[in-house]
Amino acid sequence: MVDSIKSGRLDASFMIVPLAMKMREQGAKVKIVYLGHRDGSTIMVRKDSPAKSLRDLRGKIVAIPSKASNQNLVIHKLMQDQGLDPKEVDFQILPPADMPAALASKAINAYFVGEPHPARSELDGTGRVLYHVKDIWPHFISCCLVVTEKVIAEHPEVVKDLVRGIAESGEWAETHRLEAAAVAAPKFRQDERVVRHVLTQPADRVSYRMLTPTDEDLQKIHDMALKLKVLEKPVPMAELIDRQFIPANIQPAAIDMTGIEAWKAER
Secondary structure, eight states: OHHHHHHTSOSEEEEEHHHHHHHHHTTOOEEEEEEEEEEOEEEEEETTOOOOSGGGGTTSEEEESOTTSHHHHHHHHHHHHHTOOGGGSEEEEOOGGGHHHHHHTTSOSEEEEETTHHHHHHHHTSEEEEEEHHHHSTTOEEEEEEEEHHHHHHOHHHHHHHHHHHHHHHHHHHHOHHHHHHHHHHHTTOOHHHHHHHHHTTTTSEEOSOOSOOHHHHHHHHHHHHHTTSSSSOOOHHHHBOOTTOOSSOOOOOOOHHHHHHHHHHO
């Protein structure tokens, strides 16, 4: 994805915030113009684990997606909060889709990743929630919409419409969570039951509001990324963010569920 943006084959993409910052640090002409959602990551332990806090995972194997991941930043904040030395936890890099099976087979003791993978462990009875990311870092920004400066300059109306669509669909999803699960599940080839669980258990497990990127929010992520050496040098917020396309008044999208049901039936 990063290579495609740098080579000009891709004009816009959702990606995790640390990766967007890294691209900008490396000289890529991209801007964060909006957010995708907030929260939406979970620390899972085995169902029979006695762990009640991260301290209880000293000496245990905890899987994360990558050193540059959101989850790595958040769990280091949690270690700071609980007075843990990172060396006390055995972090292993594991593809997110492999984490539920690794937990069930006892190859790992816990994992921290974005949904819907945690919900799978919860629903199949092999895992339980130790922390939602909202409990560690409230309103954490999971992903952002990155757009190239070339497209911003040449097609601002397209960027504006894209941001508007994301804003309005997010507002709709907040008050139509069951319907949102029905829309999203087939598009992403996910079990609708799992997506429904993510969107409702609890209802604030993931949020699609407050999607305007603020300097303060991104600075916190930036500073942790610098501390963990995900970033090698500071990235000024003025170079990173472009808020000109965000609508002043966000209305829920008008989504026709009849069409969605027909689309699903055809497949």
